[in-house]
Amino acid sequence: MAMQESVITKVDHPLEPLREEEILKAVAILKEKKSLTPASRFEQLGLHEPPKKAVLNFKKGDPIQREAFAIVVDTTDSKTYEAVISITNEEVLSWQHIPGVQPSFLFEEYTELEETVKKSPEFHAALKKRGIDNPELVMVDPWSVGDTGIPEDKGKRLAKALCFVRKFPDDNAYAYPLTGLLPVVDLAKMEIVRIEDHGVKPIAPTAAAYKPEQDENIEVRTDLKPLVITQPEGPSFEINGHNIKWQKWDIRVGYTAREGLVLNTVDYYDKGKKRPVLYRAAMSEMTVPYGDTNPAHNWQCAFDAGEYGIGQLANSLTRGCDCLGEIQYLDAVMATSQGGIHKIPNAICIHEEDVGIAWKHTDWRTDEVEVRRSRRLVVSFFTTVANYDYGFFWYFYTDGKIEHEAKLTGVLNVGAIEEGQTTRYAAEVAPQIAAPIHQHIFNYRIDMNVDGQKNSVEEWNTVASKPDPENNPRLNAFYHETTTFQTELEAKRNMNLETGRSWRIINPNSKNYVGQPVGYSLIPGENALPFLNEESSVMKRVGYIKNHLHVTKYDRDQIYASGKYPNQSTGEEKGSLEHWVKANRNIENEDIVVWYNMSVHHIVRPEDWPVMPVHHIGFQLKPHGFFDGNPALDLPRPTEETGASCHHK
Incomplete structure (x- = not known):
């Protein structure tokens, strides 16, 4: 009791x-x-x-x-x-x-798999073929096997291992892949099922350290002056448990072992009342298909959320390194596979950032200037999935805008090649090291709640007016056409630059100052389409990546685009977004969920080696008719460093 x-x-x-x-x-x-x-x-x-x-x-x-x-x-x-x-x-x-499913990797299985492989006499023999006598210098990463197509694998809980070797204990092992050496492990029994060996490949001849003390050619810069961010009166936000109040935003954050950071019940105070904007938003899946035909890589397609659990792999963030300024943190608490506590201190970082001008106007006749500065609240976390590192950042602005940004960095997935060897499916990033062409396809589940649960989605396409001597005599006219999606299949859509296509989530039951439905627009950023063949085993598992946008009627159990159990799935399970929309439910003036895919199309560069500079990709949820005017008009005038107001004639 x-x-x-x-x-x-x-x-x-x-x-x-x-x-x-x-x-x-x-x-x-x-x-x-x-x-x-x-x-x-x-x-x-x-x-x-x-x-x-x-x-x-x-x-x-x-x-x-x-x-x-x-x-x-x-x-x-x-x-x-x-x-x-x-x-x-x-x-x-x-x-x-x-029945017939496999959950994602358990956190403890990462080390258990490595220990199992490195103790195997069969694996030792494979190492000796490659001139490696010390297994302790070998590093083993678990990878999901996908649908192997091998009947004997059915019903087994499997992982395939990628192997690397260090030249010394603290070396960057990812620079020396043992390409083609692929142990397959039964995770339930924790024993090797087979070792797939596609032949001995050379070990890369050059070092690829990214720590200055390990590479005499790295000379640390000495001309960077300190950049100090201070808020003498403290931050402008308040945190109570997992509830954050900042400016006019009221945000509740959650956290799961699979998704990591989750936004819950995001509201905005406007004209004395709290107006709902969204109910729940999180990255539901990240699919990483590789395009290399080499048997060492042609099976690779990671589901980083559903197969690995990006939440359980999150980093403990450090002040001054991962986040600058007046920082507050939240811990992430999960269960271990044995039922204990897996706690990640400082997993979620919360802080404010100055982001330039919010709005400005200079009256050239009077030389009167009005300017306001913008700032944003940042809620973020970082996770490491084997070689790659991903940051997920949610930004809230003073003008009612929400922005999401994924940041990709870490070490590329690479393979060894023969001297002088070339391939159209990979780029040589260092001598005898090639990185396959690949994509990172992020899927977001966005449960909108624009002034209430009954919402619709409009598509806007801009078209040029036809020549008309009376209505378009100078041939300059263009306008947007609006389509309101009525069913789920109708809402399977892709971006279109030719029509400036955009999507707007509206509440037809709530009207703004000029009598139009209130709404928020989904503004895409960088994107691409997949290049997988329709008949590939990967595409059969992730058919939802064919479209940038889906809209579904709300269902409490439909949370993950790839389904609840993508690990070792075949696509026949029919428990994913691609299959849910076939119900073709009504989505007009209903409780709906918007699903958005964004893709990094990664044709790899030498500049991405040995550790990749951060790549940014994202989207915006921008108020479009939600407010009666500019909601940032009430921002205070900034003050110049001299003490004078930034308002002058």
Whole structure:
């Protein structure tokens, strides 16, 4: 009973992530009620989010029923189970076997796989063929196998390993790939199933260190002066639990082992009332297909969220290194596979940034100047998935705009090539080191809530007017045509530069000052389409990447574009976004979800080696008719460093 009371009194909102004591309590309940053995591993255990209606109707002081959702894999037979546990009432509400699926990698399996491979006599023999006598210098990374097409692999929980070798213990092993040496491991039994060996390739001849102390050719710059960001009066935001209030924004953040950072119930205060903008937003999947035909690479396609869990791989951020200024952090707390606590201190960084001019006008007749400076609230986290590092940043602006930016850096996935060898499918980035052409396709699930749950999506296409002596005599006219999507299949759309295509999420039941539906526009940034063949095993698994936009009717269980279990999927499971839209539900004036794909098309450069400069890609959610005018008119005049106001004649 004491645990129940502490849970209820400590949590002040139904979307607060599970605390450590709640996770341990949920694990204990499930272990006891279902007689779990040490062979049962928790792939994830986190908050079972309450129904949307319960959240939106919640009032401070209302009783909160706390529930956990868990995915459990039995390593004795690789069977997968889903559970919902009532922490408040100390009971298991549901326990269901999910046949024919494999959960994502467990955090502990990364080290267990490496240890298993490096102890194998068969692997040692393969190393000796390559002139390597010390397995301790070898590094082994687990990779998802996808659909191998091998009948004997069916039902097994598998991973394929990429292998590298260091020249010394602290070396950059990714610079020396053992290309073509691919152990396949049964993760349940933690034993090698087979070693795929496509022949000995040369080890790269040149060093590729990125630490100055390891490369005498790196001379650290000495002419950078300190850049100090100070806020003597402290930041302008307030944090209470996972609720952030900044300027007119009211934001609640969550966190999951699979998605990492989640935005919940984002509202904006306007004219004395709180107006909802979105209910939930997060990256639902990141698909990374490789285009190299080499058998060492032609199977590679990572689902970084659904197969690896970007949330569980997040970094602990450091002040002055990852974030500058007046910083506040939130920890991320998850369950380990054994049911303990996996805590990442300082996983979420929250701070403000100056971002230049918000608006400005100079009256050239009077020389009167009015200028306001813009700033944004930044909520971010960084994660490391083997060789790659990804940052995910949500920006909130003083003019009501929301922006998302993904930042890609880290070390490329590379392979060794023979001296003088060339291939159209990879770029040589260093002597005898080639990086395959590939893409990073990010899918975002954006549950909009523009002035309420009943929303629609419009598509805007700009067209040139036809020649008309009366209405278009100078042939200069152009205008936009508006289409409101009515069904899910109708809303499978791609960008179109020829028509300046854009999409606007509106509430037809709420009108602005001029009598138009209030709305937010989705503004795409950099993007591309996939180049995979329709019949490829990868495309059969990720058909939703064919379109930049999807719109679905809200379904509480449809959270991940790739489905709940993309690991070792074949595409036949029909539990993904591509299949959900075939229901062709009505999406006009309904509770809807917008899904957006953005793609980094990476034709690799030598400048991306040995560690990649950050690549930025993103999109905006921009108010379009949501406000009656410029919402940043009320920003205070800035003050010059001399003390005078930036307002003069």
